[in-house]
Amino acid sequence: MTARGERFDPGSFEQGWRDRWEADGLYRASDDDPRDKHYLLTMYPYPSGDLHIGHWYAATGPDIVARMRRMKGLNVMFPMGFDSFGLPAENAAIDRGIHPAKWTASNIANMRTQFRSMGCMFDWEREVVVSDPAYYRWTQWLFVQFFKAGLAYRAMAPVDWCPKDQVVLAREQVLGTERRCWRCGTTVIKRDLEQWFFRITNYADELLDFTGMDWPEPIRLMQTNWIGRSEGAEIAFPAETPGVEPIRVFTTRPDTVFGATFMVLAPEHPSVAALTTTDRKADVDAYVAAARRETEIERLSTEREKTGVFIGSYATNPMTNERIPIWVGDYVLPGYGTGALMAVPAHDERDYAFAKKHDLPIRYVVQPAGNPAPEGEPFVAHTADEVLVDSGEFTGMPASEAIGAIARSLAERDLGGPAVTYKLRDWLVSRQRYWGAPVPIVYCPEHGAVPVPEDQLPVLLPEDVEFAPTAVSPLQSHEEFLKATCPICGADARRETDTMDTFVDSSWYFLRYCSPHDDQRPWDPEAVAHWMPVDLYTGGAEHAVLHLMYSRFFVKALRDMGHLAFDEPFIALRNQGQILGADHHRMSKSRGNVVNPDDLTSRYGSDTVRLFLMFIGPWDQGGPWNPTGIEGVYRFLARVWGISLPDASAGGDAAGSAAEDAELARALRRATHMTIDEVADDYAGFRFNTAISKMMELANAIVRAREVGLAGQPAYAEAVDTLLLLLAPAAPHMTEELWQRRGHDYSVHQQAWPVADASLTTVDTIELPVQVDGKLRDRLVVTANTPADEIERLALASPRVQAHLDGRAPDRVIQVPGKLVNIVTPGD
């Protein structure tokens, strides 16, 4: 801090500037702005009560980019809202008797205030709160559109059910590997209930296509793996039992079908009962019942024994025409492929383990070309040079060819053909909870599930509800809510009590931001056409799959219904790292390691906290919280303050000659102009830590310039003004204050981003490292256009190089223009 001039006191001006920006609507994004639109979005938070340091970390990065892009001439929209439906509000209601709406509203009010203290350029006029009926009305409207388009349907699905409380539990309400009810500790069971689904699997293939999307590779990979597309063949194995359909299986290895020596059905497979023979019925029934009870509990374990029972009947291998036994085993998953598989123990590890345990035949039908068939272990390798053995007419054929040939042979006999299957399942959107958007459906005894007419939306959540500790959704016992009439026939009907998964709310909130106050439709098509798609989306990587994939699905589905005219919601995506507690664990209230930014801001100011968070490391990395070092960032800002105050130019002892001063001024100007693009590139690449270090270097250069008496010169003023402009996105308050004090027009945030003067950034002398055998021995200072042979001569003439050459003539000299010289000796 400067000895003269006024002390840096962020508390004296930060709030004032925030009020002014707010009053002036500085960050309001207008639809008719002639500049190019730029939609920058950061994931909205769940209103848990307080903003912690992680929220600051997540929001400051995109705020910097938003501010820079605005200075670069774009019409930036940067909105914020609240993901305000969900379980914690309901838990608060149950535990403390506060109504979820009340609890949520007070949390939002608090967090909104805290958000404002960060000095982000959020356009609060566009705020979206998903638990507001003005929002969920349109969530319901969208459900109806999905229903009409056949993309929302009802089906039986297993749910976690507490037999004591008689209630469906959410996934997070089932605790531990013993799977106990969070409330009463009873062991939870699976129970089939009618649930609502969205048909996301219709879009599996399109969701695999990331063409033109600037997304992190790990996220694309995770979604790709989640969708889990597998190519192979479907093959029908006729069952001997009369009246039973052939058993269809999916396989990625049709080339091994000659080695299929038995079949295994999932316990849930629909043909199990019909295929079970009388003498096996007791065993099979017991096994199926046990598997059903254990679904997911035991199946989670990879290492467990391959259990199963023989069903008593046989099928025919369509290639060998052999009778092969049919088993039931819980390692076969009901939801994947056809829920049945042909077991090829010689070429699949799981089938091999099953065959060994149950003493079933193992037949090798593929082997490495020219090698004997391996014994004692499954041969699963799938490379180019394998051939079929013991496979009838296909014996000797390369495995890669056999895949197609066998599939064709089966297709000719109507016993199969090429097939594709996915791991992706349809999206279960039903939640048996209160605090969510009610599914807008009524059940008519005559017409079944009927959507609520659009002009009767929203289906409001009743407010007069009691939250009993049994955790049963109060909607299920709210007579007035349940009472409905059929929209088709007017008969007495019952209202659906399921609410929607909160991921439904977040699958379209980015559309609502475009026209948040429209009360005639979910969005204004013109506004959406103007702003969408989101140019840059930021958020935590924990949403890699669900939220991001659901949003992509929504956009594609709505496009196909004619509501949208683009394919993807988010062009570019960046993930911030997670700030952990000082104990290296996730911040959570129960651990007591949550860092509240309020203490830090009151002590250092918002700018310092913002800058510190961006300085501690790469933004996408995160890491454990450690406030050590915040002083350094504060000192940096205080130094910027000191060199920028108008009276800073008064000091300095002009000492050098005019020529020396001109050279120093030129060096300062070069440093200034070099920094402009470096900082811009770093900001754009989310490398805020290096951007800040470069601004620190410029500030240090300005301090030195003042010490040598440059403070009164134009180069000094240019350096300071440029530094303030570069720093403005990261430290918006103090740069605004200094900008004003230096006599410039309000606001620094409406200035154009500075342009680097190329004539200043090109260097005329360079320092070249000189290596001997790759080891640094000397440095040469030469003019930038020195010819190569001259550089070589100078390098060889260096006494230090000579010493290391030790009389030897160089073998060769490698020059990387402008980078270095390496002299290679013949020795090695």
Add this chain to the structure above:
RNA sequence: GGGCGAGUGGCGGAACGGCAGACGCGCCGGCCUUAGGAGCCGGUGUCGCAAGACGUGCGAGUUCGAAUCUCGCCUCGCCCACCA
């Protein structure tokens, strides 16, 4: 078990085929001061008085040159987890 990512000073990190340790914290020394937990100046990878040698988890390799590329191993983190 599979996939992805990461290992660099006392610490956060920079460099990402070409000067390892930018920038900052901390620490050491000095200046200023009635005082300093303020500010300013200098130093700070390790060993060594020095010249110099060594140095980016470990081990190989490619290259004139490797923290960076390749292969194998170790450790940590995240995701998926019997997906036929």
